[in-house]
Amino acid sequence: MPEDTILSTSGLTKEFAGFTAVNGVDLKVRRGSIHALIGPNGAGKTTCFNLLTKFLAPTRGTILYNGRDITREKPAEIARLGLVRSFQISAVFPQLSVLTNVRIALQRKRGDNFDFWRSERTLKSLDEDARRLVEAVGLSSFQALTAGELSYGRKRALEIATTLALDPEMLLLDEPMAGMGREDVERIEALIRKVSKDRTILMVEHNLSVVASLSDRITVLARGQVLAEGDYAAVSKDPRVVEAYIGSGGGHGHH
Template identity: 75%
Template sequence: MADDIILSTRGLGRDFKGFTAVGEVDLKVKRGTIHALIGPNGAGKTTCFNLLTKFLQPSRGSIVYNGRDITNMKPADVARLGLVRSFQISAVFGHLTVLENVRIALQRKRGDSFDFWRSERVLDQLNGDAMNLIEQVGLANFRNHTAVELSYGRKRALEIATTLALDPEMMLLDEPMAGMGHEDVDRNSDLIRRAAKNRTILMVEHNLSVVASLSDTITVLARGNVLAEGNYETVSKDPRVVEAYIGAGHG
């Protein structure tokens, strides 16, 4: 059973000057699933996510990824292990083309150098792999557009492409549908579903329709602690979850 768990925490918590943002969270993410982390505003989702991706150090508890304790590791070192985060605010180079953005991510996967000094001929060798990723996220017709020209939803798709270029075993998505219209939500939901076919995904997401349609398992946080866990049908009917959302509001 331990082999089925790719990411787990025990007693994970974080305090800020006497305020407990995350209490003592025990979390188990099964390999090859889509796992959602949800909760009302102020539940501690973002803090928990930052702890898991090592952008914050925990005040207590432990984090284990693929059987390895990563509690005290740096974000870049964790990413090299195959645990890669895609940011809530689109993290792409606005004045580079879609192709150039993905190609840079592929260069990063190859090593520490972005190879800016290399000839165009050498860099063009990455174009085949880059175009494959671009086609996967539905941006083939936009390959020569700069990122700044793309709609918000397509920028997020590009961001997922650059994340996939790092060939992660597990992707952590921070509100992947935030700010999107209905068409972009549908398009990127399909993209996430395809990306999950051969990897694990943990996401923080406010759109409960997306959570319901995509997630295998849902962990509900409230006041920095795990309130409930299960599939959508189970947690949506839990009286504690209903009370937490109605009482705290939901954005």
């Protein structure tokens, strides 16, 4: 396995009753890159993502992370190894403040139990780290608000902050821009670019203009198989990709 590959799959397959959702996918994600998984609706992107993050067990095939076989590992175990998924499972507590949400995520990373109140010093250092993360995602002026009071795009920024609190080596983003207006999309796009500086990102994303501007490499899935791979310029010109998107009525879901 080449040094610079952080995550790879070989022959990754998921069959549901009478239906193959993911069919023999070989994926290689280069360390330090932003890699996008795209494709029309029903292409198997979400299933593929769920296999990588261990929410589903593959029917066949293997998944390697940093050269280690994680095919049978549990989600909590791969999170400990540094492979962390954001958004759909992030625990953001709507009734707690932005800062408190980030601090709780930092405590989880440390595996602290909740008698942390005892040590004033621990609390102070957690607060400093939490403030730094809140600032990193552009939420400093909102840190006293409860998470529930934030706009949709800013909630997403908070979710990224709580994910970064776990200090992932590789971040998996499931449709980070879904349901966002243009201003929010631009803000989250800038945020993803910023947090990608010292980590690897794999994202499923419908918004192709985001994919075009953010991704180093793109894997296009159609009917559960890899249709094409390369940078945006290459895959967007590939006649099979054009056909797959047009043939499925655009396949942009909500865009």
